[in-house]
Amino acid sequence: MGKNSEQILSDHNVSITNPRILVLEALLENKGPITLDELQAILKNKVAKSTLYRVLNDLKKIDILDEFTSPENQTVIELVLEDRAHHHHLFCSDCGEIIDVELSNEFENFLDLEIKKIEEKFKFKISDHRVEMFGKCTDQCENCKS
Amino acid sequence: MGKNSEQILSDHNVSITNPRILVLEALLENKGPITLDELQAILKNKVAKSTLYRVLNDLKKIDILDEFTSPENQTVIELVLEDRAHHHHLFCSDCGEIIDVELSNEFENFLDLEIKKIEEKFKFKISDHRVEMFGKCTDQCENCKS
DNA sequence: AAATAAATGAGAATTATTCTCATTTATGCT
DNA sequence: AGCATAAATGAGAATAATTCTCATTTATTT
Structure with missing residues (x-):
């Protein structure tokens, strides 16, 4: 299993406090992106x-x-620990x-080549990129069932 | 030259008003993405x-x-008129x-293939996508000179 | 040109985020 | 372990961003 929250904090040389542990645990538990509203709801009365x-x-x-x-x-x-693979996001508008x-x-290799071209064309040094996809999930989704 | 703002409004069946014209003109003039703050500055005392x-x-x-x-x-x-080619964004952090x-x-074709795979895997219907690239422009940029 | 519907301006209300400061908690040292 | 110091926290005030309200103005339809 993955690192625990205290480990993560000490690895990054920040002090280990209760609120930080609670936030990290909520994010670790959720596994994946979470809206701020959702996180606030989880931590209400705690932080x-x-x-x-x-x-x-x-x-x-x-x-x-x-x-x-x-x-x-x-x-x-979204928590991004070292061991998380580079990834992108898919949004359901429903x-x-x-x-x-x-x-x-x-695909990522191909994109890297494109990015090299862009760097030359615009005299940029590109350090990161993100692909976002928008659409609708069909029927298997927890949220949509409601 | 491109459409004027009144044309755009009537093409979309919305009434032609002064604030709408002013906003469209500002966006047309700028050509490209603009921050809300910048737009507000341009239109101060006008809208x-x-x-x-x-x-x-x-x-x-x-x-x-x-x-x-x-x-x-x-x-x-950013204004997205029909004649605008599908495009993506490059951000300078400086x-x-x-x-x-x-x-x-x-590249877009390749990405479309990837998207088809994602649609199957996640039972999604994907209608749009966006690629964002982050980095620094080197020296030729207006803003960076200051 | 008049009647009706829609849009606007100004500021109030709401929401999101940051800041302040007195109190609490963590850390480093002995 | 216990103290001293620095850092973090909670509660709410302050600020910023966005939406809402409503009386007035402006477009649209006829």
């Missing part, structure tokens, strides 16, 4: 709202938290579900 | 803030406005510049 924002910023600073915005303009966060997706190595 | 938000929502409803969030969490908007990028047909 003060201001502290939650602070902890999330702390995790961003030590580079283990990815934050992005859903097509519905919801803030979405139920709001966000799914981690891995694309083939073949 | 009320509440009206600006409303107009942007109107444009989204008629599907000619794309909104997304920069890595710095800035709201970014100066905040956002550049429209077109990727090769070859």
